[in-house]
Amino acid sequence: MVSPGPDMTAADWIEHFPPLAALGQEHRDAVLASAHPVRLPAEMRVFDPGSPCSQFLLVVDGCVRVQMIADTGRELVLYRVRRGETCVLTTSCLFGGEVYPAEGIVETETRAVAIPLARFLALIAASEGFRRFVFAGFGQRLAALLATVQDTVFHNLDGRLARALIARAGGGPVALTHQALAAEIGTAREVVSRHLKQFEKAGLVRLARGRIEIADPDRLALRAARTE
Amino acid sequence: MVSPGPDMTAADWIEHFPPLAALGQEHRDAVLASAHPVRLPAEMRVFDPGSPCSQFLLVVDGCVRVQMIADTGRELVLYRVRRGETCVLTTSCLFGGEVYPAEGIVETETRAVAIPLARFLALIAASEGFRRFVFAGFGQRLAALLATVQDTVFHNLDGRLARALIARAGGGPVALTHQALAAEIGTAREVVSRHLKQFEKAGLVRLARGRIEIADPDRLALRAARTE
DNA sequence: GCCGGGTCCGTGACGCAGTCACCGAAGCGG
DNA sequence: CCGCTTCGGTGACTGCGTCACGGACCCGGC
Secondary structure: OOOEOOOOOHHHHHHOOHHHHOOOHHHHHHHHHHOEEEEEOOOOEEEOOOOEOOEEEEEEEEEEEEEEEOOOOOEEEEEEEEOOOEOHHHHHHHHHOOEOOOEEEEEEEEEEEEEEHHHHHHHHHHOHHHHHHHHHHHHHHHHHHHHHHHHHHHOOHHHHHHHHHHHHHOOOOEEOOHHHHHHHHOOOHHHHHHHHHHHHHOOOEEEEOOEEEEOOHHHHHHHHHOOO | OOOEOOOOOHHHHHHOOHHHHOOOHHHHHHHHHHOEEEEEOOOOEEEOOOOOOOEEEEEEEEEEEEEEEOOOOOEEEEEEEEOOOEOHHHHHHHHHOOOOOOEEEEEEEEEEEEEEHHHHHHHHHHOHHHHHHHHHHHHHHHHHHHHHHHHHHHOOHHHHHHHHHHHHHOOOOEEOOHHHHHHHHOOOHHHHHHHHHHHHHOOOEEEEOOEEEEOOHHHHHHHHHOOO
């Protein structure tokens, strides 16, 4: 599933990865000795529900999307792992000896450093800096994850859709399908289509096949702020 | 918020708490030196959304319920912390320096050992056994938490209610209000009332004010198994 | 060109779930 | 016995998810 990239060594990557660069020479050497640099192409499935988890992953560059999938096919994006971040589920599964409860998909080509479990545990034991890095990121991502869950369970679609639109299309018109938005907020494609049509009628967005453009950012932000 | 119990010393409690008993003499002494035994009365709010988190908590005996609350008043029980367990949110907040994103309510009088952050970090650094205990429990609880979330987001009420009934009333008739069941599965009281009435008509349960009794465990279990 | 298949979107009908407003019934303390 | 509080029941309405289907667009091959 995971293979070394052809053009960079572990040392190259780690040198460009701030959290590890701050580790201190001794532990950096330890990581260098056992870490595998990996290159993950876009669209690749990094893990599925039920996959065992055997190595710690630091994302150096790129973006991995982590989502749950229902039997019916409905999806819900939990979070994304970006440059300098780690995956809370991976860490948790490593520690608990569990299998993944969700799936991970590479969104844009990703470079990462994989650290085998034994080496990871040794680093945790040896380096306070490494512990701090792992656990602080961990706590922050879990908090964000719970906020997502709370939003999905308790808040209505209008606001959730507006927030997802701003997150995905806030920087200008962007390729984005109704299905992708539906997965983002855990609902069905038809529902998103209907709401988007309302937004368009209200002059908030402009729609084209496979593209969405925010027409009135201020008023859309107003909708996004209402969390009922 | 948290005060020492009057009748037991930290040593007494730790001696009766298997995970700590397995720590080895040296680290047990370290815990003894800084841990506070606490006694939490039923109904007490241990923490609220926004509370800072400054100490690690091991539950020696009793039960603490952890739940999210929406602005509208709707609730969702995330998990319970029982004998020998720790709270995944507490651990996560400690590591990440976050505030609690949920609230904790004591269900039955609870005894616990509180370990201040500094001592907790020292133990994590020093003892592999303690690390294993903390992180293994941690991973398992996070997995269970995500399963709860998935259930709430993707599955219909019938099955969720049946499962909640079995979990709460499976051991015989029990004091249990519709409101409590609604909070358990993250819905509204009226909805639970209507479904329970259906269950009663179907001969699955017997209802009385403030009490619910399972009349036909086998057929109720069938409903609980259907996760659509 | 134009034809065919795949992806994306629109829509109506329907059923389940959440909300609101209100009421009655059961327990409990004075 | 009365009044208060908690608990449960109900109808009307809205929002959302599901199903079924069809049309629109895109991109390849011919």
